[in-house]
Amino acid sequence: MINGIAQGLTAYFVWPGLLVSALLGWLFLWLSRKLVARMQRRFGPPFYQPFFDFVKLLGKRSLVPAGMSPLLYYGLPLAAVISITLVLAVLPLPGGVRASFTGDLILVLYLMEMPAFCDVLAGFASRSIYGQVGASREAALILGYSLPFIASVSALAIQAGSFRLEDVLAQPFSAVHVLAGLAFVLAVPARLKSNPFSIPNAEQEIVAGPHVEYNGPALALFELAHALEFVAVASLFALLFVPRLPSAGLTLLAYLGAALLLVVLTSLLAAATARLQIHRAFRFYWTWGALAAAACVVVAVIF
Amino acid sequence: MPYRIPIGPYHPALEEPYKLNIQSKGEIVEDVSVEVGFVHRAIELLAQRRNYVQDLVLVERVCGICSNIHTLTFSMAAEQIASIRVPDRARYIRTIMAELERLHSHLLWAGVGSEDIGFQTMFMEIYALREKVMDVLEIISGNRVNYSMNCIGGVNRDITDPDTVLAAVREIRAGIEKTIIPIFTANRTILARTRGVGVLSREDAVAYGVVGPIARASGLAIDVRQDFSYAAYEELGFKIVTQDTCDVMARVVVRALEMLESCRLIEKALLELPGGPLRPSELVTVIPAGEAVARVEAPRGEVVYYLKSDGSDTPVRVKIRTPSDLNIPSVRAMARGQALGDMAIIQASVDPCCSCTDR
Amino acid sequence: MGIWNLIRKNFLGSARTRQPQDLVPLPGDYRADLRHETSLCTTCQTCAYVCSPGAITFDRSLPGRVAWQYQMLGCTFCGRCVDNCPTGALSFGKDPQLLAHAVEQTRHEIITSACPRCGAEMIALPEVVLEKQYGSPLPADIAELNRLCPRCRKKSTSEAIKRGFTGT
Amino acid sequence: MGIFSSILKRSRRRSPWVYVLNAGSCNGCDIEIGAVLSPRYDLEQIGALRQGSPKHADILLITGPLTLRSAEAVRSIYAQIPEPKAVVAVGSCPATGNVFAGSPTVEGGVLNAVPVDVFVPGCPPRPQAILAGVQEAARLLAEGKTGRKQEAPHD
Numbered sequence: 011m012i013n014g015i016a017q018g019l020t021a022y023f024v025w026p027g028l029l030v031s032a033l034l035g036w037l038f039l040w041l042s043r044k045l046v047a048r049m050q051r052r053f054g055p056p057f058y059q060p061f062f063d064f065v066k067l068l069g070k071r072s073l074v075p076a077g078m079s080p081l082l083y084y085g086l087p088l089a090a091v092i093s094i095t096l097v098l099a100v101l102p103l104p105g106g107v108r109a110s111f112t113g114d115l116i117l118v119l120y121l122m123e124m125p126a127f128c129d130v131l132a133g134f135a136s137r138s139i140y141g142q143v144g145a146s147r148e149a150a151l152i153l154g155y156s157l158p159f160i161a162s163v164s165a166l167a168i169q170a171g172s173f174r175l176e177d178v179l180a181q182p183f184s185a186v187h188v189l190a191g192l193a194f195v196l197a198v199p200a201r202l203k204s205n206p207f208s209i210p211n212a213e214q215e216i217v218a219g220p221h222v223e224y225n226g227p228a229l230a231l232f233e234l235a236h237a238l239e240f241v242a243v244a245s246l247f248a249l250l251f252v253p254r255l256p257s258a259g260l261t262l263l264a265y266l267g268a269a270l271l272l273v274v275l276t277s278l279l280a281a282a283t284a285r286l287q288i289h290r291a292f293r294f295y296w297t298w299g300a301l302a303a304a305a306c307v308v309v310a311v312i313f
Numbered sequence: 314m315p316y317r318i319p320i321g322p323y324h325p326a327l328e329e330p331y332k333l334n335i336q337s338k339g340e341i342v343e344d345v346s347v348e349v350g351f352v353h354r355a356i357e358l359l360a361q362r363r364n365y366v367q368d369l370v371l372v373e374r375v376c377g378i379c380s381n382i383h384t385l386t387f388s389m390a391a392e393q394i395a396s397i398r399v400p401d402r403a404r405y406i407r408t409i410m411a412e413l414e415r416l417h418s419h420l421l422w423a424g425v426g427s428e429d430i431g432f433q434t435m436f437m438e439i440y441a442l443r444e445k446v447m448d449v450l451e452i453i454s455g456n457r458v459n460y461s462m463n464c465i466g467g468v469n470r471d472i473t474d475p476d477t478v479l480a481a482v483r484e485i486r487a488g489i490e491k492t493i494i495p496i497f498t499a500n501r502t503i504l505a506r507t508r509g510v511g512v513l514s515r516e517d518a519v520a521y522g523v524v525g526p527i528a529r530a531s532g533l534a535i536d537v538r539q540d541f542s543y544a545a546y547e548e549l550g551f552k553i554v555t556q557d558t559c560d561v562m563a564r565v566v567v568r569a570l571e572m573l574e575s576c577r578l579i580e581k582a583l584l585e586l587p588g589g590p591l592r593p594s595e596l597v598t599v600i601p602a603g604e605a606v607a608r609v610e611a612p613r614g615e616v617v618y619y620l621k622s623d624g625s626d627t628p629v630r631v632k633i634r635t636p637s638d639l640n641i642p643s644v645r646a647m648a649r650g651q652a653l654g655d656m657a658i659i660q661a662s663v664d665p666c667c668s669c670t671d672r
Numbered sequence: 673m674g675i676w677n678l679i680r681k682n683f684l685g686s687a688r689t690r691q692p693q694d695l696v697p698l699p700g701d702y703r704a705d706l707r708h709e710t711s712l713c714t715t716c717q718t719c720a721y722v723c724s725p726g727a728i729t730f731d732r733s734l735p736g737r738v739a740w741q742y743q744m745l746g747c748t749f750c751g752r753c754v755d756n757c758p759t760g761a762l763s764f765g766k767d768p769q770l771l772a773h774a775v776e777q778t779r780h781e782i783i784t785s786a787c788p789r790c791g792a793e794m795i796a797l798p799e800v801v802l803e804k805q806y807g808s809p810l811p812a813d814i815a816e817l818n819r820l821c822p823r824c825r826k827k828s829t830s831e832a833i834k835r836g837f838t839g840t
Numbered sequence: 841m842g843i844f845s846s847i848l849k850r851s852r853r854r855s856p857w858v859y860v861l862n863a864g865s866c867n868g869c870d871i872e873i874g875a876v877l878s879p880r881y882d883l884e885q886i887g888a889l890r891q892g893s894p895k896h897a898d899i900l901l902i903t904g905p906l907t908l909r910s911a912e913a914v915r916s917i918y919a920q921i922p923e924p925k926a927v928v929a930v931g932s933c934p935a936t937g938n939v940f941a942g943s944p945t946v947e948g949g950v951l952n953a954v955p956v957d958v959f960v961p962g963c964p965p966r967p968q969a970i971l972a973g974v975q976e977a978a979r980l981l982a983e984g985k986t987g988r989k990q991e992a993p994h995d
Contacts, residue, residue, distance in 0.1 A: 043884070050437035051682040052879035053689040059887050062851035066898070069848040071923040073895070139318050143653070205431060206502055209654065225895040225922045282675045284502035285431025287654040288340060323913060324892075329862050329870065330910065351909045352864040355943040362942075363724060370724035370750045371939050377868025377964065421871060438678065440878030441688060447875070455701040455764075458868040458964050461750040469755065470701070492678060500675050668866045689882040692971045696880075704962065725932070725939040745935035748963040770969045771976055772959040775935050775951070 022099040026245070028238075031098050035237025036060035038244065038273050042204075045277040060237065067230035075223040077137050086128045086135070087224070087231035093124035094238040101245055102175055103265070104258040110176040115167055118175070119160060122242060125235045126152050126201075129210070132232075133220030144219025147288050148210035151200055154295030155207075159197035161303030162190040165310035166250060175249075183253045186310045191251040193302035198276060200291065201243055202236075205280035209288050244269035320656060322351050329667040333644065333660060337653050345648040345656075347641055353671040360631040365391060365465060365600060368628065373459050375633060376669040378421065381414045382611040383618075383633070384463040389543065390620035391465045393605035401545075401587040403467035408545040409478075409582050410453070410462050411609075412575040416485065417446040418612035419568045419575075422664045423493065426565070429657040430506040435496060442488040449481045465600070467592025475583045482583070486576040494569050507561040511647040511659035514559055521643040524636045525614020526571065527663060530564040532557035537610035549581050561662040600624070611636055613664050635669035698766060703749045705765040708740055710780045712761035712798045715740065719753035719762060728753060731779075736793070742778045744769065759801045787821035789828075794821035852898070852924070853982035854887045856974055859897035859921065863914050863950060864940075865904030868964040869931040873901060875967045888974055894920040899977045900954070901970075905933040905940040906947040918954045926977040926986040929956045930970055932963050957986045 021027055039060040047054025074083045097118050102110060126148060133145025169186050170178045181187075200207035211219035221232055248265035255261045286294070316337045322330035330351035336344040356375055360368045372383040385407055392399060399407075420443040427435035447457050453472055454460035462468050472478060497503055513523070518531035528535050536553050538546045554570040556563035602624040608617045614636025621630040640663050647659050690696065715738045719728045727746040731739035754762045784793040796818050799810060806814050817825050860873055876883050877890060891897045894917045906914060918927070929950060932938040937948030950956060957980050960973040980986045 046433070047882075047884060048687070049679045049683050050434050050879055051441070051685055051688045052437065052882040053687050053691075053885040054882070055884050055887055056854070059855065062855040062887065063857075065847055065851040066855045069852065070898075073920075073922050139316065143316070143318065205433075208431060221896075222893050223895065229896065278679070281434045281679055283432070284427070284435075284500070284506055285654075286502060286505060287652050289652065290505055322910075323861060323917065329865075329867060330913075351913075352862070352904065352907055353909065353945050354864055354905065354907060354940045355945045356940075359940065359943050364721070366722040366752055366756075367724035370748055370752060373750070374748070374866040374868070374939050374963075377866040377871060380866075380868065421874070424874070434675070434679065436877075437879050440875065441880060444875065444878060444880050451699045451702075455699055455703040455751070456749065456963075457966060458872065459748065459750065461703075461752070469751075473700075496675050496678065666867065668864075687882075688879045689885055690880060690968070692886065692968060692975060695968055696966070725936070725941060727936075743936060744961050745932055745959055746938055746941070747932060747961070748939055750963075768966070768969070769961060770965075770972045772935075772961055773957070775949075775959065 018099070022095060026101060026103045027099040028095050031095070031238050031241040032234060035234075035239075035241045036064070038240045038269070039237050041270070041273050042277045042280075045274060046281045049278070049281040060233075064230050064233055067225075067233065068227050070226035072226035072228060075136060075138075078135055078223070082131075082135050083224075084228055086132045087228050087235060090125040090128040090235035091231050091238065093121045094235055094242055097121045097242045098238065098245065101242075101249060102179070103245060103249065104262050110174055113173045114175050115163065115173045115178060118246070119163060122239075122246070123152065123156070125239050128235070129220045129232075132224065133222075136220070136223035138222050141220050141222045144210050144222070148203075148220060150288055150292055151203075151207065151210055154292045154299065155197040155200035157295055158193040158299035158303045159201065161307050162193035162197070163246075163250065165190045165193075165306040168307065168310040169313065179249065179254070184313065186306060186313060187251055189302070189306035189309055191247075193299070193306050194247055194251065195272070195275065196295075196299055196302055198243060198247075198272060199279055200295065202240060202276060204276050206283035206286045207291050208280075208285050209291055240273075241269075244272050247272055318653070320660070322348075329665070331641070331665065331667045331670075333656065335648070335653065335656060340653045342648050342651050342653055342656060345645050347644055349641065349667055349670050351671065352668045356672045357631050357633060361628060364626040365628070368631065369464065370461065372631075372633070373461060375635070375672055376666055377458055378418050378666060379414060379611045379613065379616075379669070380459045381410050381462060382609055382616055384461070385411060385544075386607045386609045386616050386618040387620070387631075388463045388465050389609065390605045390607035390618045391600050391622075393607060394603040394620065394622050395465070395600050397466045397593065399467055400590045400592070402471075402589045403591050404545045405582050405586050406468045406470075406472055406591070407463065408549065409472065409579050410450075410460065410468075411544065412579045412582075413446060413450055413453075415575050415612045416572055416579075417443055417450065418664075419572050420446060422568060422612075422661070423497075423565070426658060426661050429661045430503065432500075432503065435493075435503075438492060442485060442493070445481055445485050445488075449478050452477060464592055467590070469592070471591055472583070472586070475586060479580060479583050482576055482579050486573065486580075489569065489572050489576070497565055497569065504562070506655070506658060507565060509560050509562075510655050511561045511651060511662055512559050513643055513647050515557075517643070517646040518559075521646060522639050523614070523643050524639055525611070526564060526567045527640050527643065528614070529553070529555045530567045531559045535615075537608050537615050541608060543609060545582060546578075548585075549578050551578065561658060564662045599626075600628075604630075613637055613666060613669070614640060633672055635666070635672070637664075637666040637670045641665045641667075641670060698768070701764070702766065702768070703751045703764055704768040706742060706744070706747065706749075706754070707763050707765045708742065708778070708780050709761045709763070710740070710782055712759045712800065713740055713780070713782050714759055714761075714795050714797060715782055716758060718756050718758060722752040722756050724748060724750070724752075737781045737783050738795070740780045740782060742780075743775070744778065745772060745775050759798060787819075787824050789820055789824040792821045792823065849982045853978050856886070856888045856899050856926075856978035856981065857891045857897050858883075858888055858899045858901050858974060859891050859894045859917070860901045860903070861914060861917055863902055863904035863910040863934065864907030864946065865931070865933055869903035869933070872964045872967050873903070873930065873970060876970050878967075881967045881971055883971065883974070886971065886975055886978075888978075895922065897921050898925055898981060899974060900925065900927045901930055901974070902927060902934045902950050902954075902956075903930045905937045905943075906950045906953060908945050908947065911947055911953055914950060914953045924981055924984065924986060926957045926981050927954055928958045928960060928970075928973045928977045930960050930973065931965055932961060935959050935961075938963065955987050
C-alpha cells in the first residue's frame with residue numbers, strides 16, 4: 011500500500027510526471043523556437059530560455075485583474091497543470107506505473123482537453139474583450155481539432171474492442187495505425203496552437219488571447235501547462251503509433267524519436283505558413299480532419 | 314453576439330497609436346470608426362517659430378518612415394519662392410534618395426503586413442532584405458533613418474561611391490524578384506488572407522479621395538511623379554503601376570511592382586548621374602516674401618506643402634497635408650462585412666502613418 | 673522560389689545574426705558623437721542658431737568665460753552645426769555612445785581674454801582659421817590686430833589709415 | 841542568498857520581455873525597434889520577446905516625446921506592468937522632447953510620467969544600441985536597481 015502510494019507519487023511528480031516532463035517540455039519548446047529561428051536564418055533563443063522564462067514569471071509580483079476572483083485567477087492555470095500532469099502519470103511509458111484500468115483512455119482524452127478548457131474559461135473570466143474573443147476562437151478551434159484527434163484514438167480503441175490502454179497497445183501494428191496516426195498528426199498543430207492555427211492567441215489581432223489579463227506566477231503556470239501539453243501530445247503519439255521494441259531503453263529512444271519528429275513537423279509547418287482565420291481553420295478540420303477521421307474509423311470497423 | 318472591440322490606441326498590430334472602434338457581430342465586422350490624434354505634436358506651429366534651417370530638421374521628423382520626402386517638399390516650396398534652380402546632380406541625388414526611401418518604406422510595409430497575418434518567416438526575410446536598403450541609406454547619408462540630405466537649393470551630401478549603391482540595389486532587386494513576389498503570389502495561406510479581402514471599389518476610392526498605392530490598387534492611375542513631374546523623373550522616364558482587383562492582394566502587387574520600378578529608377582539615375590555642384594555656395598539662404606505650394610509623391614501617396622514667407626528667417630505659415638490623412642478613413646469602406654481576424658491586415662494594407670496624419 | 677525552398681536554403685545557410693557586441697561597421701561620415709574643440713570656438717553662436725531642438729546653448733552669465741553647452745540626449749544628430757561651423761570647432765567623432773543613465777549636459781568653457789587696449793571681454797580668432805585666410809605664418813600686423821577686440825580693431829585700423837594720410 | 845533567488849536573478853537577466861509604447865514618436869525609433877526583431881539583430885538571441893500585453897512584459901520601451909494624449913496611457917501602461925520592471929527610453933525624444941520640446945501639445949520627455957532607467961541616445965538610435973539598452977535594463981532588473989526617480993531636465 012505504502013509502496014503503491016510512493017510509486018504513484020513518483021509517477022506524478024518525477025517520471026513520467028511533473029519534473030521530467032517539464033524539463034522535456036521546455037526542451038521541446040526551445041527546440042521548436044530554435045528550429046523556426048534556424049529556418050529564418052537567425053540565432054534564436056539560447057537553450058535554457060523556456061526555463062528562465064518560467065522562473066522569471068514565477069518571481070514577478072502578481073496583479074489579480076479587477077473583477078476576477080483570485081480563486082479563479084490562480085485556480086484555472088493550476089487545474090490545467092494538475093490535469094495535464096495526471097495524463098502523463100497515467101500513460102504507461104517505460105519506467106512509469108502500469109495502473110491500467112478499463113476506460114483509462116477516455117480519462118486521458120478527457121484530461122487532455124482540460125488545459126484548453128481552462129484557457130477558454132480564463133479568457134471568458136478575464137473581462138477583457140480580447141480575452142473573450144480569444145476564448146470564443148479557442149472554443150471553436152477545440153470543436154475543430156477534436157474531430158480527427160478523438161477519432162484517431164477511438165479508431166484504435168474500436169480495433170482493440172476496448173478503451174483500456176493496455177489492450178489498445180497490445181494490438182499489432184496495422185493499416186489502422188497509419189491512418190489514425192495521420193489523423194492524429196493533423197490535429198497536433200491546432201492542439202499546440204502553433205501556426206497556421208495560432209488564431210486563439212494571435213498577437214496582432216487580439217493581443218494575447220485568453221491569457222491577456224494573466225501575469226506573473228499564474229501566467230507561468232499556463233506556460234508550464236503548455237510545455238507539459240507538448241510532452242503529453244508527443245507521448246501519446248509515440249505510445250499509440252510507435253511499435254514497442256523488445257527492450258525498455260530502445261522503446262524509450264524510439265518514443266523520443268517520434269516526439270522529436272512531431273516537434274520538427276510542427277515547427278516546419280509553423281515557419282511555412284501564415285495564420286489562418288478561424289472560419290478557414292474550422293473548415294479545414296471539418297473537411298480534411300473529418301475525412302481522415304472517417305477513414306480511420308471505417309478502416310478500424312472493417313478490419 | 315454583437316461586440317464592440319477597440320483596436321488600439323496601443324496595440325501590437327499597430328505600428329503607431331490610433332484607434333479603430335470595431336462594431337462586430339460574432340466574427341463579422343459591421344462598422345468601424347477611426348480615431349486619430351494621439352501623436353499630435355503641433356509641428357506646423359513649431360515650424361512657424363523656427364528658422365528655415367531648423368525647420369528642415371523639424372519637418373524631417375513629421376514622419377520617420379518618409380522623412381526625406383518631407384524635407385524634399387519643404388525645400389521645393391522654399392526654392393519656388395526664392396526662384397532657386399537646383400543643380401542637376403542634386404536633382405538626381407534627390408530622386409535616388411526618394412526612391413530608396415520608397416523601397417525601404419514598402420519593404421517595411423510588406424514586413425508589417427506579413428507579421429499581421431502571422432507569417433513570421435516572411436517578416437524575417439523581408440526585414441533581412443530591408444537591412445540592405447538601410448545599409449545603402451546609411452552609407453550615403455551617415456544615418457539609417459533621418460538622412461538630412463536635402464537643403465534649400467540642393468542636397469547636403471554627395472553620393473561618392475555609386476558602384477556600391479548600384480551593386481546593393483541590384484541585390485535588392487533580385488531579392489524582391491526571386492523571393493518576395495513569388496511567395497506573396499503563390500503561398501496558399503497568404504492568398505487565403507489577402508485575395509478578396511478589404512475591397513475598396515473604384516467608386517469608393519474616388520469618394521474617399523485616397524491617394525498613392527491604395528488609389529492605384531483600385532484602378533486609379535494617379536501619381537505625382539507622372540502628373541506633375543519633379544526632381545529627375547521626367548528624364549528617367551517613370552512608369553505608373555496600377556491594378557484593378559481592389560483588394561489587399563492588389564495593394565501588395567502594386568507595392569511590389571513599384572519597388573521594382575524604384576530599383577530601375579535608382580539604377581538609371583546612378584548610371585546617368587550628372588556632374589556639377591550639389592547646392593548653392595551660400596548655406597543659409599534668404600527666402601524672400603511670397604508663397605508656394607509643392608507636391609511630391611511619398612511612398613504612401615501625395616504630400617502637399619504650403620509655405621508662406623514674409624522675407625524674414627522664419628516662415629509665416631507652413632501647412633502640411635500628408636497622404637495618410639486621406640487614406641486612413643477609407644479603412645471604413647474596406648472593413649464592412651469582413652472577418653474580424655482580417656482587420657489587422659486590412660488596416661495595415663492602407664499603410665496608415667499616424668505621425669504623418671497627426672503631425 | 674517557393675516557401676519550402678526558402679526554408680530549406682535558410683536552414684542550410686548560416687545565421688545572419690550579429691551578436692550584440694559585434695557592431696555593424698560605421699559608415700564613413702557617421703553622425704553621432706559630436707566633438708567640440710574649445711580652442712577653435714569663437715562663440716559665434718551659429719551652431720545654436722541652426723540647432724532645431726536647442727541641444728546646443730551658450731551660457732554667458734559668468735564673467736570671463738562663455739560656456740558652450742550640449743545636451744546629447746536632446747540632439748537629433750542632423751549635422752547642421754558641423755556643416756555650418758565657420759571655424760571647424762565642431763566635428764563628428766567615431767565613437768558613438770550607446771547608452772546613458774541620466775539626462776546630462778556637456779559643458780565646455782571658453783575663457784575670454786581682455787582686450788589689451790580697452791579691457792573689453794573678447795575671444796580672438798584661432799590662428800588656424802586666420803592662417804586659412806592670410807597664409808602661414810601669419811603676417812605680424814594681422815596677428816597683432818587679432819589680439820584686439822572688434823571695436824579696438826576698427827579703431828586701430830582707422831588710426832593706421834589716418835596715420836597714412838597725415839604721415840605722422 | 842538562496843539558490844532560488846540566485847536562479848531568479850539569472851533568469852531576470854536572461855529573459856527580458858519587452859513592451860513597446862509609442863508616446864508620440866515620429867516612427868523613426870519604432871521602425872528601428874522593428875529592425876531589432878529582424879534576423880540581423882535578432883532580439884530573441886538575448887532571450888527577449890516582444891509582448892503584446894504590458895502585463896506580460898518586464899521592460900517598457902518608450903519612444904516619442906510624450907504628447908498630451910499619450911501621457912495618461914503611458915502612466916497607466918507603466919502601472920500595468922507587474923513588478924519588477926524597467927523603462928528604456930529609446931531616442932532623444934523621451935529624454936528631452938528633442939525637436940518637439942516647446943510644443944504646446946507635448947510634455948517634453950517622459951521623465952515627468954515614469955522613472956527611466958536607461959536612455960538610448962540617437963535620433964533614432966542604431967538597432968544595436970537599442971539591443972544594448974534592453975540588455976542593460978535586464979542587468980538592472982537582475983540587480984534590483986530599477987525605478988530610480990530622475991530629475992527632469994530644466995530648460
